[in-house]
Amino acid sequence: MDMNVRIAGEAGQGVQTTGELLVGALAKMGFHVLSTQVYMSRIRGGLNSYDIRFGDAELHSARRKADILVALNEEALDTLAADVEAGGAVFFDGKAEKPYVGIGFTRAAKETGGSAVMANTVAAGAVFARLGYDVEALVQYLAVEFKKKGSDVVEKNAACARRGGQLAVEAGVAAVNAPKSVGAPGRVYSGTEAVGLSAALSGVKFVASYPMTPSTGVFTFLAGAADKYGIVVEQAEDEIAAINMVCGATYGGVVAMTTTSGGGFALMCEGLSLAGMHELPAFVFLSQRPGPATGLPTRTGQEDLQFAIRAGHGEFVRAVYAPGTIEECYELTRLGVETAHKYQTPVILLADQYLVDLRKNIPPLDETYKAIDRHIKEDAGEDYMRYAVTESGVSPRAVPGGSAFVVLDSDEHTADGHITENLDVRVEMVDKRLRKGRGLIEDVVPPARYGAEGAGHLIISWGSTYGPCREAVDILRTRGVEVEMLHFSQVWPINTEAVKKAVGKRSRVTVVEGNATGQFAGLLREAGAIGECEKILKYNGLAFAGEEIAEEVSK
Amino acid sequence: MDMNVRIAGEAGQGVQTTGELLVGALAKMGFHVLSTQVYMSRIRGGLNSYDIRFGDAELHSARRKADILVALNEEALDTLAADVEAGGAVFFDGKAEKPYVGIGFTRAAKETGGSAVMANTVAAGAVFARLGYDVEALVQYLAVEFKKKGSDVVEKNAACARRGGQLAVEAGVAAVNAPKSVGAPGRVYSGTEAVGLSAALSGVKFVASYPMTPSTGVFTFLAGAADKYGIVVEQAEDEIAAINMVCGATYGGVVAMTTTSGGGFALMCEGLSLAGMHELPAFVFLSQRPGPATGLPTRTGQEDLQFAIRAGHGEFVRAVYAPGTIEECYELTRLGVETAHKYQTPVILLADQYLVDLRKNIPPLDETYKAIDRHIKEDAGEDYMRYAVTESGVSPRAVPGGSAFVVLDSDEHTADGHITENLDVRVEMVDKRLRKGRGLIEDVVPPARYGAEGAGHLIISWGSTYGPCREAVDILRTRGVEVEMLHFSQVWPINTEAVKKAVGKRSRVTVVEGNATGQFAGLLREAGAIGECEKILKYNGLAFAGEEIAEEVSK
Amino acid sequence: MNKIPSDMDIAWCPGCGNYSILETFDKAIEQTGIDRKKLALVSGIGQAAKFPHYTKANVFNGLHGRALPAATGLKIANHELSVVITSGDGDMYGEGGNHFLHAIRRNIGVKVFVHDNQVYGLTKGQASPTSDLGFVTKVQTHGVVSVPVNPLAVAIVEDASFVARSFAGDKEHLLAMMVAALENQGGFTLLDILQPCISFNRTNTLKWYKDRVKKIDESHDPYNREAAIAMSLKWGDEIPIGIIYRSRRESFEAKTSMLAKGTLVSQYKGAAV
Amino acid sequence: MNKIPSDMDIAWCPGCGNYSILETFDKAIEQTGIDRKKLALVSGIGQAAKFPHYTKANVFNGLHGRALPAATGLKIANHELSVVITSGDGDMYGEGGNHFLHAIRRNIGVKVFVHDNQVYGLTKGQASPTSDLGFVTKVQTHGVVSVPVNPLAVAIVEDASFVARSFAGDKEHLLAMMVAALENQGGFTLLDILQPCISFNRTNTLKWYKDRVKKIDESHDPYNREAAIAMSLKWGDEIPIGIIYRSRRESFEAKTSMLAKGTLVSQYKGAAV
Numbered sequence A, B: 001m002d003m004n005v006r007i008a009g010e011a012g013q014g015v016q017t018t019g020e021l022l023v024g025a026l027a028k029m030g031f032h033v034l035s036t037q038v039y040m041s042r043i044r045g046g047l048n049s050y051d052i053r054f055g056d057a058e059l060h061s062a063r064r065k066a067d068i069l070v071a072l073n074e075e076a077l078d079t080l081a082a083d084v085e086a087g088g089a090v091f092f093d094g095k096a097e098k099p100y101v102g103i104g105f106t107r108a109a110k111e112t113g114g115s116a117v118m119a120n121t122v123a124a125g126a127v128f129a130r131l132g133y134d135v136e137a138l139v140q141y142l143a144v145e146f147k148k149k150g151s152d153v154v155e156k157n158a159a160c161a162r163r164g165g166q167l168a169v170e171a172g173v174a175a176v177n178a179p180k181s182v183g184a185p186g187r188v189y190s191g192t193e194a195v196g197l198s199a200a201l202s203g204v205k206f207v208a209s210y211p212m213t214p215s216t217g218v219f220t221f222l223a224g225a226a227d228k229y230g231i232v233v234e235q236a237e238d239e240i241a242a243i244n245m246v247c248g249a250t251y252g253g254v255v256a257m258t259t260t261s262g263g264g265f266a267l268m269c270e271g272l273s274l275a276g277m278h279e280l281p282a283f284v285f286l287s288q289r290p291g292p293a294t295g296l297p298t299r300t301g302q303e304d305l306q307f308a309i310r311a312g313h314g315e316f317v318r319a320v321y322a323p324g325t326i327e328e329c330y331e332l333t334r335l336g337v338e339t340a341h342k343y344q345t346p347v348i349l350l351a352d353q354y355l356v357d358l359r360k361n362i363p364p365l366d367e368t369y370k371a372i373d374r375h376i377k378e379d380a381g382e383d384y385m386r387y388a389v390t391e392s393g394v395s396p397r398a399v400p401g402g403s404a405f406v407v408l409d410s411d412e413h414t415a416d417g418h419i420t421e422n423l424d425v426r427v428e429m430v431d432k433r434l435r436k437g438r439g440l441i442e443d444v445v446p447p448a449r450y451g452a453e454g455a456g457h458l459i460i461s462w463g464s465t466y467g468p469c470r471e472a473v474d475i476l477r478t479r480g481v482e483v484e485m486l487h488f489s490q491v492w493p494i495n496t497e498a499v500k501k502a503v504g505k506r507s508r509v510t511v512v513e514g515n516a517t518g519q520f521a522g523l524l525r526e527a528g529a530i531g532e533c534e535k536i537l538k539y540n541g542l543a544f545a546g547e548e549i550a551e552e553v554s555k
Numbered sequence C, D: 001m002n003k004i005p006s007d008m009d010i011a012w013c014p015g016c017g018n019y020s021i022l023e024t025f026d027k028a029i030e031q032t033g034i035d036r037k038k039l040a041l042v043s044g045i046g047q048a049a050k051f052p053h054y055t056k057a058n059v060f061n062g063l064h065g066r067a068l069p070a071a072t073g074l075k076i077a078n079h080e081l082s083v084v085i086t087s088g089d090g091d092m093y094g095e096g097g098n099h100f101l102h103a104i105r106r107n108i109g110v111k112v113f114v115h116d117n118q119v120y121g122l123t124k125g126q127a128s129p130t131s132d133l134g135f136v137t138k139v140q141t142h143g144v145v146s147v148p149v150n151p152l153a154v155a156i157v158e159d160a161s162f163v164a165r166s167f168a169g170d171k172e173h174l175l176a177m178m179v180a181a182l183e184n185q186g187g188f189t190l191l192d193i194l195q196p197c198i199s200f201n202r203t204n205t206l207k208w209y210k211d212r213v214k215k216i217d218e219s220h221d222p223y224n225r226e227a228a229i230a231m232s233l234k235w236g237d238e239i240p241i242g243i244i245y246r247s248r249r250e251s252f253e254a255k256t257s258m259l260a261k262g263t264l265v266s267q268y269k270g271a272a273v
């Protein structure tokens, strides 16, 4: 069983802090926890919400309704009270009419802890009362969490937590039948942290970015990790500078990356094409939000898939990965950086707001630093040819500063890197560059399957729709509907034969995507990997919930 | 019958001047003329060539070999003499060994006309001798052409032309059996001129561009036409500025455009997305050259098709036209500007170096100025809503300065144009914008057919491969091979049903494209319009010749 | 008419310096008598760039950093419009830096109001091009090492038509500067407005600015370029506010012959060419 | 070793000012003793940007306007390399203007040699950001109306480490300037080189420049910012050449703690973190 707690209020009211507190405490207590965030593009005001879903089995998706709503202001109450499950509880920071439970979190915090910022601790205490969990478990968590801030802070928070529980009881809140702890893994990561950590561990030593939601988190993570891992983090004047700095740094031999979102990525197209021509391992973390243009800056979507795949003028190869889980964020970041270096070509890691803000407890990630193989040839010597024509299309890579002269040209060039207008060489070089596509296809991460093997109905997910689709498969199974699911965590190139085989013969194929035009379905069709198919599309800026997909499928 | 005269030499030696002189004179004399250019990315030196093909029937493509080669320097002689038809003539500016005809064009020009720049007139005279045409026809043409420069220039040129003819005869050049004049239309246009003229006549009043080969010609044409047509032509600081200026100007109510090539277009992606969100009729002339990155700056290719179609983050509708002839350059420029305004969305006109530099005599184009319908609602009034939701998706358009407040936002917005985070409105607006796609599909220019109707083998061309494919169809027919051809002058969106119908059942489908990956074939497949197909691809920077395609098809 | 749409919820933090700029702007429009139907507010993206939604005017809220080229296109299309840009320090001097450099050369007649809070507000507190040396953020964890851009000095050496600085904390001064900027007919008009950001700039606070701003002495001749440059280089204990520079150049619109017979957009109305 | 690859055909017009720059550059490398294996030439696109192909060095010939960010990335990756940019006036001050503005703030230790011919050479003669007022081209048919950018003045107000001007027609002076620029250790180093373009600039010819360039007097103190600005504003009948400005700022590399233990790229060699 699982429950869903929703904290909602204005930006600046501590929605996120309260959410993270509960996630941390519940994870520590051994529940499986998964949290998601929805917020507006503003620093104060508006309406944000934070869902903490937790239970006794692993969770893969958010739920639409909450079992407990903590409304930090009236707007939250008015807007979200309707989305509470029948029999659920609604806590309101202030006076509230029945059936809502009015608890003065802020007031209690001021009275008990001496400061309004502890209102979230009071709220957490109240939630614990509703769940029937011992508030002392929360107090213990707080003690560890606030240890660095000193015993005064710890004690005041403890008092606030206890006071919250007490107030809830006084208000007549009865404990419900809540999940039992199962000793689930205690380490919580967000998508952002998994990407950032993996990048640092893989040997990324230079990051150049221009801030843009929802990619800034990874940028900031790496800035925070810079001293530990020896990373130079530079805020570029614009995205064009960022991608060109990355090109320059990779030329210099360093593993380098940039982080951006749609509008910033649009500005990087020319630089991406340069990396294609120069054969540089530029790594781009592209975190999607709904467009076009500025769109919905803090919401989620999967609208930039086909753009990411075609971005840049002229023809060159690339790989595009799209993680669906925290674990995949971690694994594919490293794999992406590796692939970029193995094939000396740009690689894009495609995430979205939902995924970067997703938090979940999983077995601790390996934090061993191990720089990827940069495939650098030392002592390349005087006769070195940067673009030596090879069977694989990959030429031995040297970097400047050693014994070789390393010459790159954005014009068509001869094997030694110098500009040419010899049109036979042109063809040879195009063929060489595109030949790398063969290896890239061989290396494609095969789609992962889940559910009823060989079922007549196949659901296809990519990137962050993995979790919701997987939950949908489980929900459907409980209803006796057997479907199989195929998840793509690499969306380009497409290994047509592999997909055809995995798809096989089905009576029904449904592609689930966070966009309005069915972009991945289009790609699979172009590749000849699937024929006609159904699509479940969502483009209102929110992520799918598993239930929602199950419903759509059953229609 | 037709002949092919090739002028070749260094940049700066007058290759182009000589070519244009011959094109002009031969067209004036009533031949069908088609000329093409191949040149390097440099101002002086290197090896450029100019082909003048002419005959007694309309021509659609260049030929690979020349009947007459005029080599202005040794490199031209060494490199290109092998590409002369058996029995053809080779003129060389200087002393040359048999079988080459050495004629000192430059020396003769200095002696006869007093200046080396008239060497091209001498060369033209020599070519006329070879063709057995009366050099006085050339002299007459020169008289008209140089009238403005005064009688001295006219006379000196006349003397040079005559001297050229005389020298050729003295060198033992015998006249060959050359085409007879058929009174072909006397007006020569380049692709550049046809686009530029059409833009000016359609009411383009603002052009903002950053120079980039091979798009600069249209920019320069419009600058030259600015006074006549009342156009403000501004050289932007970069391509980002150019597209955003165009957005601003169209907001102001003016028909505006920008001209660019791949790298510059890459920088415009974000602005294109803005035009999609703002619903502005931004018109982009995108003239392709081979990539990636700087690639081959002065050569031709069709590598940016899929990029043009997907460029920009988020989802929005657009139309992409790809003219195949001078006439289509003229017609589709107007249609493109019209479509942009009818649907209030960005439109791209996709050309390439081959097409913009192509010159041909055709019946004179209508030069009547007639601004397109900008679909502007006057007196929209205080209650005006820029993004009123309509059935067609197109909202009534007002411009600032009148009775309405016109509000555009790059964020998601309500009908009045103001920023919103209402997610229901979001969906409504996405649907509204994408609904315009229906009308765009209905309006798609149907593919043109040519050749044997219903033949088992279908050849598909798009954009500038039209001419070569058409000639290939004719060549194959003379060999008894019947094929049909389908030409796409609009490449996006794809009207799947119409294409399916036009394609019908065929035993063989061949798509001909100037790129290495078969991009248009991919698009047709994605749309489900065709299944498996063959591809004839070329990506060495040169255009196809008709013969070449015929050969490939026959393989 | 000059009220914000009633259902428009202002997204700025309570206490943000942008509110006084908004209030003063509405006063300046009243004072100059500019017809709001002929007023076009152009902005990029950022907190300052949301400004146009909160007053009544024609609005082009475009891309981050790209207000200037959009405004340039608009001004060329219809130079009878008053085109005012509301931008942030990141928007105008960071992402938009190249347009800033070249719009001044062009001397296009747009008014550029930069809400300069020395920080990226909307994206939560990274350094901006005007952040002071040593300013610590989550990205600049060891403090800013790049010297701040000096937009006023750059504008002066590029010979902008009008260059001034004001402060959101002194509404009277701000009003005077806005009115002078709006009334300037000479071309590119820059008004850099020091604007406290209470959420992300805890260094350059209202008090910090208050303690430092100093109205430029009447004796300063804004047509004196040397003096203007010297004035623009001052920053720190004393920050001059007022009109720093004026130039007598002609605007782009005035120099463009095509616009002599009327606005470009009006040229569709008459006979065909 | 310092010869151009024998099969490399120089694409410049005979008589182009770029030839003397190339020749002098090779001398400057000799004179400074810079190891060519540790020399990286970074360029964008344009005539000047073809330069790296004509000498012997590591080469990153990137995108039009983007030499600076690429060079910045490279310098950060390996600050032991001498990173020299060869760029054109369009490349550096037009398309690349924003990077110019911000690389100076950053004070990244790259040498920027701008072959300033006041025109777009490679694309056949359009105006560049440094074209003089009134310069007529096929695009600027009525002559340039935007005032030229003053890159030196901008660099000085932004406090660049080293700002100088030289002239392709005075090889001795050019050599001295190149050597001084190459030897400057302080950070961002700008050398603007007046370069006649015989094909597209018939106004600012070799003679035109010769008649106007004037070596800066020894008495000029490049550390005096005011004097430097005044000097940088001179243009017309007299064009000063020489070292105009120097600053004592520390370079980006020097200020970046991560680079204190050696180059970034060398940090893969040692033990894992």
Ligand SMILES: Cc1ncc(C[n+]2csc(CCOP(=O)(O)OP(=O)(O)O)c2C)c(N)n1
Residues within 6 Å of the ligand: A210, A211, A212, A213, A239, A263, A264, A267, A294, C045, C046, C047, C048, C049, C063, C064, C087, C088, C089, C090, C091, C092, C115, C117, C119, C120, C121, C122, C123, C128
């Ligand atoms: C191309 C692009 N890059 C980045 C962003 C993200 N972004 C939005 S506003 C902003 C900076 C805002 O700073 P500033 O212009 O100083 O405005 P403020 O919020 O401080 O008023 C950034 C980086 C974007 N919207 N578009």
Ligand SMILES: Cc1ncc(C[n+]2csc(CCOP(=O)(O)OP(=O)(O)O)c2C)c(N)n1
Residues within 6 Å of the ligand: B210, B211, B212, B213, B239, B263, B264, B267, B294, D045, D046, D047, D048, D049, D063, D064, D087, D088, D089, D090, D091, D092, D115, D117, D119, D120, D121, D122, D123, D128
């Ligand atoms: C993004 C992009 N835009 C435009 C071009 C075309 N282009 C190449 S060089 C150049 C200008 C060259 O001028 P400058 O930098 O002054 O160099 P010069 O040729 O005069 O030495 C332009 C516009 C390009 N290659 N890429």
Ligand code: SF4
Residues within 6 Å of the ligand: A043, A044, C011, C012, C013, C015, C016, C017, C018, C047, C117, C121, C122, C196, C197, C198, C199, C200
């Ligand atoms: S973040 Fe700063 S600039 Fe933005 S609204 Fe809040 S106080 Fe104002």
Ligand code: SF4
Residues within 6 Å of the ligand: B043, B044, D011, D012, D013, D015, D016, D017, D018, D047, D117, D121, D122, D196, D197, D198, D199, D200
């Ligand atoms: S066009 Fe000008 S700059 Fe370019 S090579 Fe020729 S003379 Fe030199």
Ligand SMILES: [Mg+2]
Residues within 6 Å of the ligand: C046, C088, C089, C090, C115, C116, C117, C118, C119, C120, C121, C128
């Ligand atoms: Mg700011």
Ligand SMILES: [Mg+2]
Residues within 6 Å of the ligand: D046, D088, D089, D090, D115, D116, D117, D118, D119, D120, D121, D128
């Ligand atoms: Mg130049």
